[in-house]
Amino acid sequence: MSTNQDWSTCEPGELQALRSRLVRSERNQRVVRAAGIVSTAAALIAIALVVPRQFQQPAPIAQITCQVAVERFDDYGKYLSQGTPLPSQQADEMRQHLTKCDRCRSQFDEKFPGLLTATVAALLPLVWLTKLRA
Known part of the structure; x- marks a missing residue:
């Protein structure tokens, strides 16, 4: 203590x-x-x-590469300018890819000058017809 x-x-x-x-x-x-x-x-x-x-599914744009888009330029150009049949999935993939990818869009414009901007309004009926047929 x-x-x-x-x-x-x-x-x-x-x-x-x-x-x-x-x-x-x-x-x-x-x-x-x-x-x-x-x-x-x-x-x-x-x-x-x-x-x-x-873990999300890739967006549809990710399912088509620039190489595939370039390979489809001719078919898509004919689809836009002449209404040549193109499977709706391919048309959608090309439209989405060219909307997102500046490089491919400029290459497409070089190959088909003014086609993208000139056909947007005219293509709406074609897009609807393609979707109705699919």
Whole structure:
């Protein structure tokens, strides 16, 4: 057991300094815990947004490459200019690809100048007919 002789008087303000250090330490621990929780939540949200996109089916535009589009330029050009039959899926793939791909669109315009812009309004009935036949 301790006796009164083992205890000494504290310097003025020493207990308040000890209390301040303990409060500051506790506050820092809370901040570290909160930062960990926020970081974990942000990581989980990022994962939840990214992972499902990895397993989605590719859009139809992704199913046709630039090489395939270039190979179909002549058929699509005849389809647009002369109404030559073209399977609706191929016509849709070409339309979507040329809408999205600037490089292929400029190559198509070089090969068939003005055909894309000139036929948009005129092709609507053809597109509807093609869909009705399919």
